[in-house]
Amino acid sequence: MRFLVVLLFVLFSSGCAITKQPAEPLTMPLKPALTTQTYQLKYQTEHASPKVKSVQLPAHKVLQNQTVKIITDKASVTDTLLSQISQALNDKQLKVTSKNNSDYTLTIQKLDLTFKENTQYSIATPEKPFVLFENIAKQYPTQQCASIFAEVNMRLTHKASGDVVWFATSSIDSASFHREPLIYSLSEEQRITNELEVVAFIHQQNTEEARLARVGKEVKIPEYQMLSKLSSLSKLSGPCSRKEVSALTPMMQFYLSSILIDKIKVQ
Template identity: 50%
Template sequence: MRLLFCIIILSFTFGCVSTKKLAPKLDIPAKPLLTKEVYQLSYSTELDSARIKSVQLPAHPIKKNNTVRIVTDKVSMTDTLKAQLIQSLNTKGLKIVTSSKADYVLTVHQLDLEFGSDKIYTLNQPKKPHPFFTRLAQQVPSYQCANIIASVSMRLTHQASSDVVWFAKSSIDSASFQGIPLQLNYTQSQSISNEHAVISFIVKHNTEAARQARFNNPITIPSYDVKTSVSQPTKIAGACTETEVSALSSAMQTSLTNLLIEKINLQ
């Protein structure tokens, strides 16, 4: 009995002596608070009002409910624009007919679209400048945008006498037609570039062999490496590319057409 008791004591003592001493497991460090900021910047260019020339001769007074026949064989006019022209004349108080016995003939002589010199949009100073603005003002102080010019001209002829009683012309460029700044959003955000490396370090040094090796040998966990990046700009307002300004063509021609019809004086 005494022999058995001694064996048990010796076994317990041997087990305690042979137990490996391990360092505590490492915890994954808390991530730093990452920021994300969106900056909206605007670029402006010189704008001009639509250029309009309108001349009306008094020989044949144009009266409300006079009939008008529209001739567009000299230009390529869309059905949509022609419908808008008819609506403008109706609103003015004139009646549209197809008969050759109309009181007046409205001939559309010009309906042109052409690219002009590019427009330079310069960066606008915000009310409260910030470091990001200062940096961008040096890197991208301006934008060069495509510019399209629309021109419309027409004349009104007295049918019976063939006298021209009114002629007018108007034009405008796409930048002035828009009349708004070029607005861009930039996103500045932070990210951790070495997160995988930090986690791999923790896993590597939490194995039993590693914990035994670093017992009484403290190690330093790598710090997170935070990087700041700026996204490519996202345009939120304003047409700049050739495709974008070309898309304004129909609206530009419609606007010019309406402006010209408004210039006709009725008695």
């Protein structure tokens, strides 16, 4: 009986000794630090000075403190622009009146605004180009923006005689008026491309069967693979769309009107 007990104890102890212990579970490797880099791009175009033609005839001298009535029947003039033109005449020492017995009449002959062909802006090389600049410049070499051509025409007439004593016209395109470059930004973002594969590998290696199979063996966990991806361009500043360019037209008309009125020679 004692022999049987000893035999059973020996067999049990041997069974425990030869039971195979599974390998330790694998843990997820730490993810690398991902970076995002933002770049700015500048686009420029050629500019032109406003075209101005002004002719003043010597038949009648325009004198300080003479009165001028503004006629707007031939053009659509906003109250704001009318006020600005009146102020420009006052600055020339002429008095604006609404009465019909004025010394002169200033007729706004034309206030034209016309969309023209798009203006092309080309990318400008920075003083210190960043690493990806050349590749980005090839991908986004130019930008196309809406463009408006503005023209203003005026005529000053001596009221008593009906003689035209001055006439002038001026014009400019929207890009030459605002002269702002276009500023765009884009980002370079790092991403992990094989995260699901790494997770699947860890999960598979942590099954009971796999842990038993890799006892005493080294297992190499796949490394994270990273890829840099560029975002699309995002405009930061500079008028480009039809809506943005159209918003410039009141200032363009005032600018051209001011240029013309400044050409009137007042003695």
